[in-house]
Amino acid sequence: MNARRIRARDVFQSAGLYCLTDSKLSCGRNNLTIVEQMLSAGLRIVQYREKNQSQLTMYKECLAIRDLTRSFGATFIVNDDIALAMAVCADGVHVGQDDLPVPAVRLLVGESMLIGLSTHTPEQAQAAVRLGADYIGVGPVYSTLTKKDVGNPVGLSYVDYVAKNIALASVAIGGINAANVAEVIRHGADCAAMISDIVSAADISQQIQLVQTLIKQARRLRG
Ligand code: TZP
Ligand code: MG
Numbered sequence: 001m002n003a004r005r006i007r008a009r010d011v012f013q014s015a016g017l018y019c020l021t022d023s024k025l026s027c028g029r030n031n032l033t034i035v036e037q038m039l040s041a042g043l044r045i046v047q048y049r050e051k052n053q054s055q056l057t058m059y060k061e062c063l064a065i066r067d068l069t070r071s072f073g074a075t076f077i078v079n080d081d082i083a084l085a086m087a088v089c090a091d092g093v094h095v096g097q098d099d100l101p102v103p104a105v106r107l108l109v110g111e112s113m114l115i116g117l118s119t120h121t122p123e124q125a126q127a128a129v130r131l132g133a134d135y136i137g138v139g140p141v142y143s144t145l146t147k148k149d150v151g152n153p154v155g156l157s158y159v160d161y162v163a164k165n166i167a168l169a170s171v172a173i174g175g176i177n178a179a180n181v182a183e184v185i186r187h188g189a190d191c192a193a194m195i196s197d198i199v200s201a202a203d204i205s206q207q208i209q210l211v212q213t214l215i216k217q218a219r220r221l222r223g
Helices: 003-015 031-040 055-072 082-087 102-109 122-131 155-165 181-186 204-222
Strands: 017-020 045-048 075-079 092-095 114-119 135-138 169-173 191-194
Touching (some): 003 017, 003 045, 003 135, 003 169, 031 045, 031 055, 031 204, 045 055, 055 075, 055 082, 075 114, 082 102, 092 102, 102 114, 122 135, 122 155, 135 155, 155 169, 155 181, 181 191
Parallel strands (some): 017 045, 017 191, 045 075, 092 114, 114 135, 135 169, 169 191
């Protein structure tokens, strides 16, 4: 395994929880307020995921989030937008199956940026290894209202498959909340990604701390 993949595995395994922004679900609070509360509560990885905003707005938000994540020593990943990830010196960029292929992304971003790839099937997970992804999204595990164009839930059997067969860091995503995060971790996901359960929470700090406790307990049970 190359050094970047080892770094990705360390980052995702030690974090356990990965939170994504979504201003539409944030109950009127802006992304910066949300991210600051997440980081203050101990979150170690943040993804900027924002739809339908101008490039300038996204750039300004990402610059501020870059400063915040750096001051907390946290990892910052930008969804979809490779130019934006590069312009703000993000630690990583996350792409989907219909975006630029991973080797093309690698040519653009250089050698040190982490590349995450969303996967939904064993074939896509195997391809992610061949193509050079540093970590994979695994999902949607459960049904979700947050992403409209997402396919049917892949269920825990795909989480199991990835844990047993794919050496890359795995991030389970889709419909994960405080009630089901433990089973996702018990099924072998390195990390759980969450949007609505965190950004829509009345008390973001309390919700993060609750979920982090549940993840730690589930890991202890998994052994
Ligand atoms: N990719 C697969 S499902 C999903 C994304 C971005 C949305 C996850 O949001 P939530 O609110 O945690 O279900
Ligand atoms: Mg995408």
